[in-house]
Amino acid sequence: MSRGVVTYIVGRFLQSVMVLWIIVTLLFLLFRLAPGNPIANYIDVNFTREQELNLLARFGLDKPLHEQYIVYLVNLFKLDLGETFSYAGRSVLDILKEDLPNTIYLTLSSLLVAYGVGVLGGIAMAALRGSLFERVGTTFTLMTRAAPTFWVGMLLLTFFAFQWKLLPSSGIGPALVRYRWETEWDKLMSPVFWRHMILPTFTLAVYLHGLPLLLMRSNMLEVLDQDYVTMSRLAGYSEWRVMIQTAARNAMLPVLTALTLGIGYSIGGNVVIEVVYSWPGLGRTLVDAVQESDYPLAQGAFFLIAVIIVIMNFIADILYSLLDPRVGASAQAQVS
């Protein structure tokens, strides 16, 4: 790794930290816009003024805005996201710690399926370019990208869960099974959990496979025009070998970057599917928290999702610069 690349990575990292700081500040201001007193929903009608002040002090809301801001930053740094309003006596971090893994499992599994199908589909579309199959296939993919995910989810639910009763309709498993999962590992080892993951994974994959497929297809078409591909053809390699070994390998790189970005965006975008399938993840918690005016929890979930997106954007940038030296050079120019 050259010195230039290291400088670039460090620069990009500092930039990401700054971006995160700005987002966190905006988040702080955004939640001050919340209608009414931020703890209005926490205060009991029987509270005396004194108790109310105590409570304001407990949440640091009695101080001037700039002091609150500093307390907020320091607490974030310590990963102290405050206390929830709607779960008696539990901290925001506590709730989010349970949700985050579920969201990650769902995101990763659906991306894996989507990108697997997408890459293979893209290769097939490129190989069969101009054919009826290709035209129908591409149109179908565009349709899946245009269909609202929750609607696809509703239709799949109707058939697979309610009509044919093949798959469970909601949650991550019956409580009778769930309470025995002491660790995340137990959960992952449980077939029940995977059965519950099938429908939401599939629903998301229906939507997500479009991007890698179209990207792979156009990259393939581009790569197939390159000299080295023509060379391998002339060298007498079979068409499939040319396709897979030479062309596909090179066309994969941008798809990988898109995958990294996809992780970040899916975690923020799974909200609707988590609601349709009652999947206990970050998105559903965010929606519930907003609906129940549990502002600390909503803010915490929002923050966590933003952190993941920024990290993934950073990784994607680095990946891109490492894979494509041209970008590295011009990106360096941008930083310096």
Added chain:
Amino acid sequence: MSKRLIRLSLMITLLLLMLPAAAQDMGELVPTITVHSVTQAERPIEYETTRLVVENMRELGLDVEHRAISLLQFFDETWYSRVEGEGRVEQPFQMTAWRMVGRPERSEPDEFTYNLFHSSVRDGGYNFIGYNNPDYDALAESQRVETDIETRREIICEAQHVIRNDMVNAYFVHPLTPQLVNTEVFNADSVVTEAGIGVQNFWNWINIEPVGDERNIITATTSNLNVLNPLEIAGDSPSRVTEIVWDRLMRINPDGFPEPWAAESVVWEDDTHVLLTLREGMTWHDGLPVTSADAAYSFEAALAGKMKTNDDGNEFFRAEAQDYYPFARNVMDIEIIDDLSLRLTLETPSGAFETSTLSKLNLIPKHIWEPIMNDLIADDGADVDSIQEEIPIGSGPFKFVAYDVNEFALLASHTDHWAAPKADGWLMNVLPNLEAMLGQIQSGEMNLLWEWPSDPAVLKEIADNNEHLTLFTETSIGFQYFAFNLRYAPFDDVTFRQAVAHVIPQQFIIDNLYSGIAAPADSFVSAALQYWRQCDAPLRSYDFSIDGARELLASAGYSWDDDGRLLYP
């Protein structure tokens, strides 16, 4: 924000336009009325009913806004927003859809007669509408101390008349609770339904008998399960859990009358002294024996509190267990006689003490709660409802296994209990999604459905299509109604309230929203409680008629401006 601005400027324009009208000696415009309800997601029927009534109220020349919000927020804007200037929300509520659910202890009429309307429970208690009528207070108090049941019935009839004539609450239905039991899992003959309640009663939980491999009762709720605490009444679903984990001295039997339970005998020595003797050999779920000291402490905890000073500098008493304090308040003295017996001394005689106190208070272990309560009394900010034990300990027929806030509560049979349940376990999932609930009851993932806030016809059809599901229906002692904030105009005027009552299309709601599966309501005493409904004169009726409502308003001096908007007298 801008909406408010627009509304404000509109109001100003209107006021200006009204200047000439004012010269003709007409009243002020009745301001915009906000009617609250829960969202369509949480309670579809309540939501649709409110929509309908709001539409009809507009016909009266009122500007009405329907505000549908989630349950937690809903309570904040209604129950917790009673009085102006509390500094928490901009406005106290005006009118809201509301329901009182059927609970066993509510089959004793004292509960609703006193707690819903007595002026002493206006500020923190159930009388959130702020009804304040000294004549009514006298009735509510006298039925409490009256020990002759016939005379008491007459008093309660009179109380119902007063509430109906004053149009304090606009009742519309007692739901006929549709419920499903999987009768392949359970012996159909072992199902116990309670009058006015249905299958979600204590007796059913301990009696229902599994016949196959599935030995657990698996049920679900759509509402929050956010705290399980024997000193807090947190709502319908948490109550289902607390009533079987914590035992009580007496229990309301399926016919609606109290009978000794954890107390083997309840002996009234005179009007104000009662001697209680506990059953022998009862244990807490942690293995320690249940003693009279625990029973005594259960009353002490409910009575605990401290003096506080309010903003005006007046001292007042604040109980730690706000919800249970009213039930224990009548207890003046507790005397422990031996390990198993104790004597309570009441301040005043009470005809409802067995139902409203002995059948209601949870028995809690002194060794666990004494330290907690001492800490609470020492600490100013905290409240008993912020307490959540890791593994709650009671002495009831079911004991805790696992609990995940707002996800599920899992209990197992307390096999040492003298009335141990036939089922091995009891599970309640939180399933906010009704489609999911229907999916689970049909697939067998769930085997008892007791809560159904949506179209009853759907359940009926499901019972018809699934041989393994049996439908139970029961007229609830609970009821659905619109509550008015009686403290403020326009709802401080009885004629106005009566006019609103006239635009609630009761029969239409029953036919269309409940698919005919509901009983019309006109009182806080359900038809299911036959004895207490035997009154000499029928209660006043408010037939659906928009014209009638307008006539009523006109006769009380209300008028309408040129644009048809309602004006105060």
Added chain:
Amino acid sequence: MQQEAMAREGSSGIPAAQFRQGSALRQLWATNLEVFQRDKMALFGLIVFAVFALVALLAPQIAPNDPLIPLKDANGDWISNTLPYWLAEPGEDLEEGYTNTFLLGTTNIGRDIFSQLIHGSRAALLVGFSAAAAVAVIGTVIGLLAGYYGGWVDTILMRAADVAFGIPFIPFIIVIAAFFDPSIWNVVIAMAILLWRDTGRVIRSQVLVIKEQAFVSAARVSGASNLRIIFVYIAPSILPLSFLYGSFAIAWAILTEASVSFLGFSDPETISWGFMLQDAFLSLALTRGAFYWIIPPGLCIMLTVMAGFFIGRGYEEVLFPRLRRM
């Protein structure tokens, strides 16, 4: 579609677009014409929008009933859960005291589904086009300024784009919708605040190329002001690119509005397709097997979103011929 992915990968991955020379408006017109002439799919998209626009405009004339008021039969009861007349058993309706003329049946509280569908096109198009306009305008202006001036202007604007890329989109809209009164405009505002990022980045990189071209230097020499150069000389060349992003933005806006409505953050007094689906979901349409209620709004969303995609792709193929090779 590829562009959209590339925009997220950083400016440098974007290929240079093919631009025309000549009078600004004429170039724009020519490009637009080419898009719809050579690409049948894009033309199809345009027709779909035209049809829906007409439907939206004439909604009160086309819709046989009010979309919100429950229909009542002769007894005054709601005509609820009625099958579409072409699925219903004949005669059933007359027994109940009404005539079944409902193309798509009625909801559980007797609202006419077809009328709701017609009125729903208004919310979709309103949100779609205003959000797209906002995104395209903001993105274009930011891209122009950042690309032309460079230096600290560029740095600040592009870091702002980074921030916008870091804020989760749907959660942001949910929070905005919850803090303000529910309204379809929340979606438009939130999109305008966040989604200019893709457009801005791509246009900036194109401006970097264009500003080095001879006609720009000539304008500069002849003493034209910076703003004149930006908006008179450079802007027309990149406008087709704004159209491209605008078309995709229509699609995203319609999809997003549907999702937000489905989650219950929309104004219940405004009928939209997303709201219809939420209503159906909550009213147990799945259990009732009321496909006539669930399928049509979804199809309408799909159709309009696809129209946006097709038009966007049409522009993509004209502007980036490299992607065209088949």
